[in-house]
Amino acid sequence: MSDQPVPDEEVRHVAELARIGLDDEEVEEFSEQFGEILSAFETLDEVPEIERRDALENVMRADEVREGLSQEAALRNAPETEDGYFKGPNVS
Amino acid sequence: MSDPSIFITRERIPGDREGPLSGERVAVKDNISTEGVRTTCGSAMLSEYVPPYDATAVERLKDAGAEIIGKANMDEFGMGSTTETSHFGPTENPAAEGHVPGGSSGGSAAAVAAGEADLALGTDTGGSIRNPAAFCGVVGIKPTYGLVSRYGLIAYANSLEQIGPLAPTVEGAARLLDAIAGPDEHDATTRREGADSDYASAADGDVDGLSIGVPTELVEGAHDGVRERFWDAIDELESRGASTHEVSLPSIEHAVAAYYVIAMSEASSNLARYDGVRYGPETDSEGNWNESFADVRDRGFGEEVKRRILLGTYALSAGYHEKYYGKAQQARAWIEQDFEEAFEEADVLASPTMPVPPFELGESLDDPLQMYLSDANTVPVNLANLPAISVPAGETDGLPVGFQLIGPKFGEERIIRAASALED
Numbered sequence: 001m002s003d004q005p006v007p008d009e010e011v012r013h014v015a016e017l018a019r020i021g022l023d024d025e026e027v028e029e030f031s032e033q034f035g036e037i038l039s040a041f042e043t044l045d046e047v048p049e050i051e052r053r054d055a056l057e058n059v060m061r062a063d064e065v066r067e068g069l070s071q072e073a074a075l076r077n078a079p080e081t082e083d084g085y086f087k088g089p090n091v092s
Numbered sequence: 093m094s095d096p097s098i099f100i101t102r103e104r105i106p107g108d109r110e111g112p113l114s115g116e117r118v119a120v121k122d123n124i125s126t127e128g129v130r131t132t133c134g135s136a137m138l139s140e141y142v143p144p145y146d147a148t149a150v151e152r153l154k155d156a157g158a159e160i161i162g163k164a165n166m167d168e169f170g171m172g173s174t175t176e177t178s179h180f181g182p183t184e185n186p187a188a189e190g191h192v193p194g195g196s197s198g199g200s201a202a203a204v205a206a207g208e209a210d211l212a213l214g215t216d217t218g219g220s221i222r223n224p225a226a227f228c229g230v231v232g233i234k235p236t237y238g239l240v241s242r243y244g245l246i247a248y249a250n251s252l253e254q255i256g257p258l259a260p261t262v263e264g265a266a267r268l269l270d271a272i273a274g275p276d277e278h279d280a281t282t283r284r285e286g287a288d289s290d291y292a293s294a295a296d297g298d299v300d301g302l303s304i305g306v307p308t309e310l311v312e313g314a315h316d317g318v319r320e321r322f323w324d325a326i327d328e329l330e331s332r333g334a335s336t337h338e339v340s341l342p343s344i345e346h347a348v349a350a351y352y353v354i355a356m357s358e359a360s361s362n363l364a365r366y367d368g369v370r371y372g373p374e375t376d377s378e379g380n381w382n383e384s385f386a387d388v389r390d391r392g393f394g395e396e397v398k399r400r401i402l403l404g405t406y407a408l409s410a411g412y413h414e415k416y417y418g419k420a421q422q423a424r425a426w427i428e429q430d431f432e433e434a435f436e437e438a439d440v441l442a443s444p445t446m447p448v449p450p451f452e453l454g455e456s457l458d459d460p461l462q463m464y465l466s467d468a469n470t471v472p473v474n475l476a477n478l479p480a481i482s483v484p485a486g487e488t489d490g491l492p493v494g495f496q497l498i499g500p501k502f503g504e505e506r507i508i509r510a511a512s513a514l515e516d
Binding site: 011014015016017018019020021022026030033034036037038040041043044045046047048049050051052058059061069073074076077078079080086087088089090091 | 352353369372377405419
């Protein structure tokens, strides 16, 4: 267990996985903080195996057609739409 | 004069009919959807978002005759303990000048403390109702997981969060809980409990014969002044016929780590939906979709939200999943088991709500780990799916102190009854 900073390239890699742009200053700050925070999380290594006693049940309803949001209402908050569809950025 | 920082959006939404909450002005935290009234989650990402439907809790408020008076300020997406991570700026604590109101439901607690609202809805993922209730000197209840529908609550960490009431009195909070509790076909995690509740009449102050367990782990580390007020409140309950004994919850030292791993992991998944396509700010990024998503998320999210999404992504990534997320789930099961054992010997458990008095504005923003550690007394309750209430227990150096009572699952009446004994 140590408070070693997380290497910059690892912070950048995770940010890429999460699709979050970071500037150099943020990378540097997070690299320090993540080292400290992850080190605190490492106390979880001491947690013993626990037998789970989950008694969870699925809650289902009949598969019947019900009214949902109108297309217009669903699109209302989109910055860009075209012919009743969401418009996203280029895929390439 | 009213404080403009309490509400992000001030808009009146009348009740639908006469009901048990007629005449009550209710503030609603801004992560709970209101049809036609913008709902921002305290984030630039949703600063223009107008929900096309009401949350079930909002529908039930209107149905009970309440008037909604505005959408209350909060830490961005509920991520914070001070309401300072809001994109719309901080809220000052009406009960402690120069101090934070707590968070993340800081606007809701401040609205009640300042008398701007009679009641308020907040949400509690790891203490976000109880912390601001304690800091602002009001009452707040985190219901048992599954008592109140989360339909229309904009998700942060689904397996932990509940909508709940804040009010000046225990009875007021209980009445609001009566209005919103009960099963909802739109939320499959709700249960039958709470359907015909009458929590309000449980606020009768009768603690004669009540057995109170005090988890030593949650008292020992607290600030001196907070501990004094805590033991004063225990004395008061004993003088009214309750008995107390110490209990030990060995698992609880892992609660903060387990909570943050689970909450951040769920957040990283939940907040993946904010890509600027269905809602969110426009981007003029010329790049491919990955680049434009990254650009929207860079501009739309504040620092604390980025921090939690990245740490959650890290904890779930290949090679680390078992070490962090797997272990955190083990810890959660262990904590739940420890509480169950404690409730074999006690009717309720008691602790200070927060181990410290309210922070000064700006005091704690640059040390995230210290901030996370201040949640030590509230997060175990969410991990174990239990109900808890925070009730005012006086002041230390002029700063409000909260007293927390924890009940077994669906034991809301018990904690409401016990908490009401601490009111004059």
